[in-house]
Every structure is written in C-alpha cells, then in structure tokens.
Amino acid sequence: MNKTHQPRATSLNILFCALLATSIGQSVMLTTLPSMGREAGLSEFHIAIIMSSSAFIFAIGTSFWSRVAKHKGYRKLLMVGLAGYSIGTFAFAGMWSLGYAGVLCGSALFFALLITRSLQSTIMSASPPCAVGYAIRISSDQQRVGAISRVTSANNVGQLFGPVYAGALVSFGLVTPLYSVVVFTLLAFVLVWRKLPTIQTSPSLQSQTNQPTLAKPAKGITLILVLSCASIFCAMAMMQQTLGFFFIDHYGKSPVQSAQQVGIAMMLSAATSLSIQILVVQKARFSADNLIRIALPLLCVAYLLMFIHQHIYTLYIAMLLMGLGMGMGYPSLAAVATSYCAPENQAKVTGYITATPAMGYILGPPLAAALYQGDIHAPFLAASVLLAVFTMIVFFLVRAKNK
Template identity: 25%
Template structure:
C-alpha cells in the first residue's frame, strides 16, 4: 500500500508538471508575438502545430511505454521537455535580440514549440498507463480522479504562475518551465519504481479501438475537452461583447472564471477519491448533466455572478467527466494495453486543441451563442451514446502487474 501511494504521488506530481509546462506558454504568446513583429495568426499557427504534435505522439508514446516500461518513457518525456523548452526560449530570445527574424524565426518557433508538444504526452500517457497498471475496479476511477485533479491543478496554476513571472520579464515563465521540468526528471528518476514492460509485441494483440469498447469513452472525452478549450478560446470574446468590458477587465473575468471552474474540478475530484465509488458510466452521466447546465447558463442574460456560477457548475461536471472517461477507457482496453489506452486518452486533448479554436471561433462570428450551445450538445450526445452502448466487461490485472 505504501509503495502504491508513493507511485500515485509521483504520478500526480509528474502530470501536474507536464500540464504546468503546457499552460505556462499560452499566456505569454500574444505579447511575445507582438514584440517579435509577427502577426496574430502566427501565434495560432505555432500553438496549433504544437497541438497536432501532441495528438500524433500521444498514442506513440503510450505504445512505447507498453514495450519499454513506464519509467523510461516518463524520463524521456521530462528530458525532452527540458531541452525543447530551452530551445524554444532560446529562439524567442534570439528573436527579441534581432539575431533571427521573419520566416527563419517563425520556423524556429514552430519547430521548438512542436518539440514541446511532442514530449509532453510521453509523461501524460505513461503516467496514466502506470495508474492503470496499479489499480482496478473502483480504485481505477479514484486513480483517474487523481490524474484529473493534477490536470486541473496545472490548468489553474499554469496561467497564474506565468502571469506572476511576466512581472520580471516575458521569457521568465519559460525559464521557470525549464527548471521545473529538470527537477521533475530528477524526482521521477528517484521516486518512480522501475516496472517491467507490460507485454512483448510478438505475442500480444494490438489495441484496436473498434473491438476494445473504448470508442464511446473517447467520444465523451472529446466532448468535455472541446468544451474546456471553447471556454478558453471564445470566453474572452463573449464576455467582452455581452458585458462591454475593457481588455483588462475581460482578461480578469476569464481568468477568475477558469479558476472557479478549476476549483470546482478539484473539489469534485477530491470528493470522488475520498467518498464516491461510482463506476465510470455514472460519473459521465452525472457529470454531463452538470456540464450541460453550466454551459447553458452562459446563454442566460445576467451579470458576472451568474457567469462565475456557470463556470463553477461546468467545472463540477468536468470534474466527473474527465476521470470518468479516463477510467472507462482504461478498463475497456483491458490488461496489458494500458499504454495504448492512455495514449489515445491523451491525444483527445491535442485533437480538441486543434479543432475547437478553428471551429468555435468561426461559429462565434455567425452567432456568439452557438459555441456554448454546440459544446453542450456534444457533451449530451456523447453521454447518450455511451449510455446506449454495451456495458463494460470487468477485466482483471495481469498477474505480473498485480504483484
């Protein structure tokens, strides 16, 4: 039990650092792009290509963790994050100093940001797979709630820490990211036990989505991740337009709203770990109700208290949906395929980060309420599809992993 708790603590910290590294970049990109003399569209290109790399590499890293073991891939992820973040900071510094400009600068930023996006899912997918290795049944849902809480913590503290460091300088959040990734590498190396590879490729069947029962859970995951990205991307425009806020007030409103959602996610996930023993399907069903109500609250006429309440209600729903779809996909994949399952789960975040900004900003230009209504519809439909699918089969852990 003590060893398992130590592993869970290391997984929590690793996921938190990976998400922190991702979220440290977003707040500083707009002002940096302007300082570098690039266009706003270049910022979207840099971030979108990094998200594509995340989506592509997540399943790859997950499968590698099945073959090579969880710890080596986690260490590779943190080592890669440290180097890639340093290269990204170096490219930005060179651009600010006028050493490189124009297309060469843009290319350097795209490549180095894509490297960051490529290495982050090594940590995310391997840590989730490790949690799947050491838990089963009700413990699996609690374990995934722990991972989801680490995600939520990174989402809340990433922008806050970045904002604090920008008081020193625009590149200082990246310097902090380099240091914390290097520290996480050392902590993971010292605290995460080395586990044997889960299976050998020549004797084990590959994970197939159409046969694994994972598809419905991944669809549910896509729904909630699309909604989260929509709030991040469209929320600022929406509140500025309907409340006639200044740029500074808009930034504060979105920041406080996302913090309210993050706090709700954490509270629900702590309650899930301590008290609830709900299976994944029930978590998704109840979570969908809260998330849909929260999104629809944004469409009501009102002031900031109503919208902060909407953020909180949505966050409570997301706090059930995220560990629900993670645990459901993990259980549906079966023993010996946790790396592949975790890779697909991690890729949902990257795919949502690619689709949602383009789709929702386009729809926003048609009608400012469509993105919220569509997000609510996607979550409701995904929960309904899961409810109509076949019940999950219970899968025991392999003897080697259970020991």
C-alpha cells in the first residue's frame, strides 16, 4: 500500500507545482493588467477584449489538448504547455515594454498585445487538462475529489502568492512582475521533465478509444455541471475585470496603489479558498453534492456584498466568502461531473471542466466592461444574479438525481 501511495502522492505534488507556476503567472497578470492598461492609455474595453479573446482560444485549446493528451501522453503535453507559457509570457511582457518605451502605442500596442496573448493561450492551454487528466488517471473513484482538489488547489496558492508578489514588484515597474514569473514556469518544466513518471493508457481505455461507436454523449446533468463551473468563473472574471478600475475610480487610487489593493483582496480570497480545500475538501469531510449546496449560495452572497458594500472592509469580507465558495465549488463540481459521465467520455468531460475558467473569461470581461460604463457597481450585481440562476438549476437537478 505504501509503495503505491508514495509514487501517487509524489506525482500529485509535481502536478501541483506545475499548475502553481502557471497560476502565479495568471494571478500576476490579472492583478496588474487593469493598471498596466490605464498607464498605457488603453480603455477598459481594450483590456476586456484581450482577456476575452485569449480566454476563447484557451477554452478551445483545453478541449483539443485533452483529447490529444489521451493518446500522446499527459506528461509530454504538460511540458509543451509549460514551455509555451514561458515563451508567451516573455513575449507578452515585451509588448508592454515596447508600449511604455513609446515604440508601440494606441491601436498598434493593442493588437500586438492581443496577438501575443492569444498565441500564448494556444499553447499554455495544454497544462490544465493534462495535469487534471493525469491526476484522475492515477486515482480511484473514491480518491477523485481529493486528487482534483489537491492539484487544483495550486490555483488558490497561486492566487495567494501572486498578488502579493506582484504588489511587491510593481514599484520597480508595472511590467516587472510579468518578466519574473517566467522563472517559475521554467522551473516547473524542469521538474516535470526530470521527476514526473510517464503513465500508459490502460488497455480498457485504449479499446474504448478504438471503438468510437460505443461512446455515449454526456448526460444532461453533466453538461449543467460544466456550465455551472463556467458560471462561477464568469462571475470571477467580471469581478477581476472590474476591481482594478474600481479602486481607481471609486476609491481614487493610483494605478500602482490599485494593483496593490487588488493584490490584498485576491490574497484574502485565495487564503480562505486554500484553507477550505486543505481542511475540508481534501479530507472528504462532506460529500461533493453537499459541498456544492454550500458553495454556490456562498458565492451568490459574496458578489451581492460587493455590490452593496459601502466600506472597503466589507469588500474584503466579500472576498473571503468568495474564496470559501470557490474552494469548495470548483473541485466538487469537477469531481461530480467526471463521475456522472460514461468512462469513455471522461477525457472529453475533463477537457470541458478544465476549459471552464477560460469559458468564464470569454464572456465575463466584456460584459463587466459594458456594465461598468453605466454603473461601476453593476458587474458585481450581475455576477450574483448569474450564480443565483445556476444555483437553483443545480439544486433542482441534484435533488432529482438523489430521489
């Protein structure tokens, strides 16, 4: 038992480190992007389009890479994703540097940023489905929620460390944090290359892939759970698109101060999310269905508090609640969705689940930017309403399933 448990634990730790490196990079980018855009003279819509377009490509990429990895190997494609992230981040940061140097400006800068970020998303989208798919392959059904939570908790650690890291480095220049995160993804690439074992496709899975006529479409409840995952990331994207500008326009902060305040808010959310995953989710203290019932209402309340808040400390309380909801919600929805589908559809559903963050970021930023023009509080209300709708749908479906 110990002989099999130890390699599995080591592999999960390596997968955690791989996703941690990319999560830090994403967190740094999201923390600084509104401030960088405002400093470079780009509008809220410019930033929203960059985020939304790259997310659209990322969503398509995760589904594509998930199916490719099933045949080519999760480890190999994970290294491709990490290498693409490193090169793409360096190129994206370089475009910002050219903008601040006056070499690029206005539309030229916008299109240069859009192209480099989109190209980066094309390759880096290989990492999440490969890491999650690898974790599922080496875990039993009973271990699945814990394994997914353990690997995806890297996102929470990255959101905890990334904003603080960005806030510390922005005083040396808004683009400095972006350049520096390339080191983390390169180290993760070396770790996967040297230490992560290669796993082979099992005979049963191989025979299933050779017989596509046996594949069955995902059940309706599985698709609803995937869309619910996308909705929680859409709400999160609306918040992240809004928060940097909100601190500037509502609280009168400078771009650097705004990036630092966003960092504090995201750090609080990530800390609670990570804590709930370690103390509750990974220890399987509640079933996945019960965690979903707790998480979705918490998220609704969190965004409603952001909408009605009158003081910055109320906003921080809302971020804490959001962290609790995200920490319980995403791994539980992911585990239930992959459990409900037929075994031959697991790779497809895994691809959809790992694409849900990108799905959310396709719609969230432009919707938030449009609402922000009318009322700077409106994106928070829209996020709360969106989640309330999916909460009611999921509650109804889960109750019907358990009858």
